[in-house]
Amino acid sequence: MSGDNNIDPRIKDANGSAPRAADRILDVARDLFYRNGIRAIGVDEIVRKAGVTKPSLYRSFSSKDELAASYLRVYDKEFWERFDAAVAQHPGNPRAQIGAFLTRVGKRAVKPGYRGCGMTNAAVEYPEKEHPARLVSEENKQELRRRLRAMAAEMGAKRPDVLGDGLLLLIEGAYISGQLFGPGGPAAAVAENADRLIEASL
């Protein structure tokens, strides 16, 4: 099972002194948290699958909640990379930017095993406003709202804030219904409905 580990002492850490264990822990935690939910996964399972032990986890992360927040910070970074990639595809054309982003979301959201947005799911799991994971999640959503409203304004919408919020509702609906309905679910229609909503709002 664990016979073929790939640890090579000659390969120094890229950034000089970063611990190996912390990265593996975070990688495993990201996968397990996203697929199963945060509350559903215990720290024992994380360290076991990462091939380390608990003290290694708690030296790099002050608590499970903080590990969950770290998971979401990575998720946040990757989310904006995807979002910005769609934006970069259509410079100066926010309507096409939204279209590109939502087309990808719609496709991903109807694939088997899709689990929605890690941010949204975390907020559902942790209603307490002070929870470290929820704080990351709320900040991500606020920023998304700002950008959608700005894009709606850029499109020349009659009421940009209403359209921006409408697009946000469609996006969140796609995340949720993707994991609720699976393949063939309503999330496949998110891009088309968004474009129709935009059309009606200019």
Next chain:
Amino acid sequence: MSGDNNIDPRIKDANGSAPRAADRILDVARDLFYRNGIRAIGVDEIVRKAGVTKPSLYRSFSSKDELAASYLRVYDKEFWERFDAAVAQHPGNPRAQIGAFLTRVGKRAVKPGYRGCGMTNAAVEYPEKEHPARLVSEENKQELRRRLRAMAAEMGAKRPDVLGDGLLLLIEGAYISGQLFGPGGPAAAVAENADRLIEASL
């Protein structure tokens, strides 16, 4: 603390032989599960707040998962009561029916402490397809999707399934963003966006 209990032996149970404890347990569980999430609440807390003991719970519910499913079955019943009330308000006018329903959802969703849809939240907490709570949740959502598509067809939409799914996305988005953003969130704009989308889809 428990000095003033209101148990009156003369008052027979309404339906003859239903155990008192089961009702109190379900009432408490509904409140705690909805406000905090199912995983976040232990059976000990439920029986403590209900003023009973664990064996009483397990005599009426075969497991915590089944209790969660029972909670959702009550939720399902109340959901359709609200939905049908909006429908009954505007006979033969599905567009107005949707409008009435979403106006209420939008208002509830931006109130402090709003926790979204119990069905949706349960599906987020339990990705496993066989979970008793998830089964109830999925059935509810499938039925909602059918009805929304039927209403879209009744409106004379060009592509009723696409519009019905779009409305579902907006509704789910309102549930989620209501608990994510709190007062002032995008859920307030759900009715307006839905009507705009309908307008553009006829």
Next chain:
DNA sequence: ATTCATACGTACCGATCGGTAACATGTCAA
């Protein structure tokens, strides 16, 4: 008064939860 069914409580189970104290090991500079 006895019987029986029903509803409820006391006390406990093993497993797992998140978290930690104490100690071992490997790597580096001096």
Next chain:
DNA sequence: TTGACATGTTACCGATCGGTACGTATGAAT
């Protein structure tokens, strides 16, 4: 060779998890 430091491990903590074996209180019928 030595000492400092970061990272690793073993073994354990009290609390809580979902769930249960078994005894007890009560009321109606006999």
